[in-house]
Amino acid sequence: xxxxxxxxxxxxxxxxxxxxxxxxxxxxxxxxxxxxxxxxxxxxxxxxxxxxxxxxxxxxxxxxxxxxxxxxxxxxxxxxxxxxxxxxxxxxxxxxxxxxxxxxxxxxxxxxxxxxxxxxxxxxxxxxxxxxxxxxxxxxxxxxxxxxxxxxxxxxxxxxxxxxxxxxxxxxxxxxxxxxxxxxxxxxxxxxxxxxxxxxxxxxxxxxxxxxxxxxxxxxxxxxxxxxxxxxxxxxxxxxxxxxxxxxxxxxxxxxxxxxxxxxxxxxxxx
Amino acid sequence: xxxxxxxxxxxxxxxxxxxxxxxxxxxxxxxxxxxxxxxxxxxxxxxxxxxxxxxxxxxxxxxxxxxxxxxxxxxxxxxxxxxxxxxxxxxxxxxxxxxxxxxxxxxxxxxxxxxxxxxxxxxxxxxxxxxxxxxxxxxxxxxxxxxxxxxxxxxxxxxxxxxxxxxxxxxxxxxxxxxxxxxxxxxxxxxxxxxxxxxxxxxxxxxxxxxxxxxxxxxxxxxxxxxxxxxxxxxxxxxxxxxxxxxxxxxxxxxxxxxxxxxxxxxxxxx
Amino acid sequence: xxxxxxxxxxxxxxxxxxxxxxxxxxxxxxxxxxxxxxxxxxxxxxxxxxxxxxxxxxxxxxxxxxxxxxxxxxxxxxxxxxxxxxxxxxxxxxxxxxxxxxxxxxxxxxxxxxxxxxxxxxxxxxxxxxxxxxxxxxxxxxxxxxxxxxxxxxxxxxxxxxxxxxxxxxxxxxxxxxxxxxxxxxxxxxxxxxxxxxxxxxxxxxxxxxxxxxxxxxxxxxxxxxxxxxxxxxxxxxxxxxxxxxxxxxxxxxxxxxxxxxxxxxxxxxx
Numbered sequence: 001x002x003x004x005x006x007x008x009x010x011x012x013x014x015x016x017x018x019x020x021x022x023x024x025x026x027x028x029x030x031x032x033x034x035x036x037x038x039x040x041x042x043x044x045x046x047x048x049x050x051x052x053x054x055x056x057x058x059x060x061x062x063x064x065x066x067x068x069x070x071x072x073x074x075x076x077x078x079x080x081x082x083x084x085x086x087x088x089x090x091x092x093x094x095x096x097x098x099x100x101x102x103x104x105x106x107x108x109x110x111x112x113x114x115x116x117x118x119x120x121x122x123x124x125x126x127x128x129x130x131x132x133x134x135x136x137x138x139x140x141x142x143x144x145x146x147x148x149x150x151x152x153x154x155x156x157x158x159x160x161x162x163x164x165x166x167x168x169x170x171x172x173x174x175x176x177x178x179x180x181x182x183x184x185x186x187x188x189x190x191x192x193x194x195x196x197x198x199x200x201x202x203x204x205x206x207x208x209x210x211x212x213x214x215x216x217x218x219x220x221x222x223x224x225x226x227x228x229x230x231x232x233x234x235x236x237x238x239x240x241x242x243x244x245x246x247x248x249x250x251x252x253x254x255x256x257x258x259x260x261x262x263x264x265x266x267x268x269x270x271x
Numbered sequence: 272x273x274x275x276x277x278x279x280x281x282x283x284x285x286x287x288x289x290x291x292x293x294x295x296x297x298x299x300x301x302x303x304x305x306x307x308x309x310x311x312x313x314x315x316x317x318x319x320x321x322x323x324x325x326x327x328x329x330x331x332x333x334x335x336x337x338x339x340x341x342x343x344x345x346x347x348x349x350x351x352x353x354x355x356x357x358x359x360x361x362x363x364x365x366x367x368x369x370x371x372x373x374x375x376x377x378x379x380x381x382x383x384x385x386x387x388x389x390x391x392x393x394x395x396x397x398x399x400x401x402x403x404x405x406x407x408x409x410x411x412x413x414x415x416x417x418x419x420x421x422x423x424x425x426x427x428x429x430x431x432x433x434x435x436x437x438x439x440x441x442x443x444x445x446x447x448x449x450x451x452x453x454x455x456x457x458x459x460x461x462x463x464x465x466x467x468x469x470x471x472x473x474x475x476x477x478x479x480x481x482x483x484x485x486x487x488x489x490x491x492x493x494x495x496x497x498x499x500x501x502x503x504x505x506x507x508x509x510x511x512x513x514x515x516x517x518x519x520x521x522x523x524x525x526x527x528x529x530x531x532x533x534x535x536x537x538x539x540x541x542x
Numbered sequence: 543x544x545x546x547x548x549x550x551x552x553x554x555x556x557x558x559x560x561x562x563x564x565x566x567x568x569x570x571x572x573x574x575x576x577x578x579x580x581x582x583x584x585x586x587x588x589x590x591x592x593x594x595x596x597x598x599x600x601x602x603x604x605x606x607x608x609x610x611x612x613x614x615x616x617x618x619x620x621x622x623x624x625x626x627x628x629x630x631x632x633x634x635x636x637x638x639x640x641x642x643x644x645x646x647x648x649x650x651x652x653x654x655x656x657x658x659x660x661x662x663x664x665x666x667x668x669x670x671x672x673x674x675x676x677x678x679x680x681x682x683x684x685x686x687x688x689x690x691x692x693x694x695x696x697x698x699x700x701x702x703x704x705x706x707x708x709x710x711x712x713x714x715x716x717x718x719x720x721x722x723x724x725x726x727x728x729x730x731x732x733x734x735x736x737x738x739x740x741x742x743x744x745x746x747x748x749x750x751x752x753x754x755x756x757x758x759x760x761x762x763x764x765x766x767x768x769x770x771x772x773x774x775x776x777x778x779x780x781x782x783x784x785x786x787x788x789x790x791x792x793x794x795x796x797x798x799x800x801x802x803x804x805x806x807x808x809x810x811x812x813x
Contacts, residue, residue, distance in 0.1 A: 001301070004301075008290075010726075011726065012725075013555065013582050014580060015580065015594065016580040019598065020597075020602075023579075023601040024601050026577060026602070027603050031543070033297065033301075035297060037287050040283075040285030040286070043727050052286065056291050060291075060294035060297070061297050074767060074768070126780070127765045128766055128767060128778065132601060183283075184285060184314060185314050185315075223398045225343070225345060225346065225399060226343065226344050226347045236398070238397070238399050239397035275568055277561070279561075304568065304572075308562070309555060309556060309558040310555070311554075311556030326562075330562050330565040330566050332565065332568050332572065454559075455552075455554035455585060456585050494617065494669045496616060497614065497615050497616070507669070507670065509670050509671075510674065520614065
């Protein structure tokens with residue numbers, strides 16, 4: 001069957017863009033499985049795409065070909081790249097940082113090429129839809145067993161665009177972080193992890209204060225959503241080892257009135 | 272290829288949760304087909320999930336493994352279960368009633384186990400994402416041909432959590448039901464079925480009155496959406512044999528201003 | 543594996559309708575690949591469905607079976623049809639024009655049948671969900687290698703319902719078109735193509751004026767989204783060879799306050 005393709009984008013599902021890419025893949029690699037990770041990354045939000053991709057790779061088949069397209073610079077000067085990694089996975093997408101967090105999780109880039117070969121690109125390459133014309137064909141080529149070198153000339157792995165999740169400020173009894181993600185349930189995921197909680201000495205706190213620009217909420221420390229009463233907030237370490245503010249039976253994000261990137265402080269209730 | 276997996280959840284499609292579960296399945300059972308029934312169940316709405324699942328099972332392959340996750344109690348005391356049914360299907364999910372309506376349609380539970388075996392669970396089980404760590408691995412194990420007993424210790428099938436669709440009140444010329452579902456087209460599905468319509472003597476009525484807290488609408492009885500003029504309402508028996516209020520070319524739900532669970536009366540226009 | 547099925551509808555993804563059709567297909571043709579093109583066509587918008595389907599067929603496997611359901615007349619007098627085309631593709635759906643634009647792209651209809659055979663339809667055919675009961679079984683039958691004639695009696699290909707994209711009015715320095723599509727990024731696609739731009743003598747214009755009922759916008763001509771400054775508008779020829787008004791880093795549709803079908807004039811900035 002070839003290698004599986006894991007596909008992430010900000011295309012949405014209404015306009016048929018992911019489906020067209022599936023068609024391109026099926027023509028080149030008919031028996032290959034495609035796993036749609038998500039096409040609901042907020043439009044052009046490269047960091048959010050990079051985080052969702054990086055959180056998923058640990059659960060995917062080891063030889064997966066990742067096809068990731070969040071690409072505000074399509075048609076401009078950014079390169080289209082394919083990366084071979086230390087763990088045997090491959091990553092295909094724009095060189096804008098989107099692939100960088102996942103790449104680190106799967107062993108780092110061992111070889112990189114620019115996707116430029118006429119043998120791989122579709123016959124007519126548009127200026128606005130490289131998912132269809134450049135990235136999907138390249139991923140299908142690799143999934144079908146093709147060589148990385150077939151895609152185009154080698155690039156220097158050390159020169160790839162890099163993203164980083166902003167590091168929270170951690171002091172005794174206090175973490176100043178930012179909103180990294182808000183999921184469908186309204187759980188507010190922060191840029192801080194379980195380690196930061198320990199570093200701040202808040203790991204064993206029964207209660208903390210969660211402070212936004214709007215308000216200061218006293219919040220229970222918990223380990224699952226239902227550990228607090230219905231309607232109550234909790235701070236827990238989520239399934240990606242990040243701090244999250246949750247609300248049992250409701251949306252913490254709506255109640256807190258926070259959006260992606262906004263600052264949130266978690267601090268000692270004693271303070 | 273193994274048995275197909277039919278996957279339903281309230282995860283939504285934006286955050287990558289269903290895609291991660293697909294990855295977990297692909298690692299354990301690479302050739303297995305996964306049918307995404309829906310991931311758009313309203314968050315934590317167990318009854319809605321149970322109904323959508325039960326309405327689908329009659330159209331799925333007989334040996335399907337159903338993977339269903341609407342799980343507000345994740346990380347708490349509810350058991351993770353796998354059910355073998357009389358028809359050869361299997362059901363995997365939380366023991367909160369979500370599986371109960373579908374289970375009855377596919378022959379009832381013949382054997383049940385708690386999913387607890389370290390040989391099946393992912394190495395590290397989170398407190399917040401059992402879809403990934405518990406349910407997807409268990410479904411993949413069964414789809415790949417594994418035994419139910421491998422998953423964990425037997426449970427008593429008669430002790431499983433049960434849900435029921437609330438029974439409408441039916442009298443001569445009158446049905447008092449509730450809103451069971453509202454689909455994308457705005458069709459308002461009621462808890463009443465074609466049988467209730469016959470019991471109320473309204474089966475041959477040319478017109479009925481649909482009464483909500485807001486208004487009393489005179490509505491044509493019809494058998495398809497387009498049988499009434501554009502903009503007109505109709506009451507029909509839908510493709511799941513339930514009563515539905517529809518509007519040709521528009522949303523009946525918006526016009527009626529009703530939501531899930533709200534009461535709706537269908538009664539004789541003569542009254 | 544049989545022929546791939548490419549599936550488009552206005553069912554949405556929340557209610558489980560596409561998933562149920564996948565189940566029906568899997569029972570009849572277990573090994574067949576199904577590519578979900580989109581299920582997000584605006585409810586009952588036949589023209590939008592026809593355009594998205596026609597724009598995709600050139601990128602799909604040549605022997606694909608297209609299963610398309612946007613069907614406001616379900617249960618009424620419109621026929622359910624299956625078309626064999628000049629290029630080896632097949633199209634299955636309602637005879638309401640939905641298939642007509644794609645059919646022309648894949649070589650036109652060589653043979654057409656009405657889907658009426660009891661050997662193909664599900665045992666009980668509802669009046670409201672022919673996707674499940676009529677169209678999915680017919681597509682699965684063809685994908686599994688079945689004959690077109692098995693589906694039902696022949697129809698006259700010249701009598702099929704036809705749609706057309708409204709032709710824009712083109713004069714020197716002026717194109718009067720309509721909004722054909724608005725994608726997730728807010729790009730406003732017009733009924734005019736690159737050819738119309740050349741016919742109007744605007745192909746080499748550095749700037750044009752885009753006029754709606756609300757306003758007249760001076761807009762740069764460009765060939766990719768990022769060629770203008772952030773927040774700036776551009777007119778470009780998109781990946782389907784149609785004129786589109788875009789906005790770098792934002793939604794042109796929101797800013798222009800236009801919806802599907804509304805008129806837009808593109809004219810010379812020289813006035």
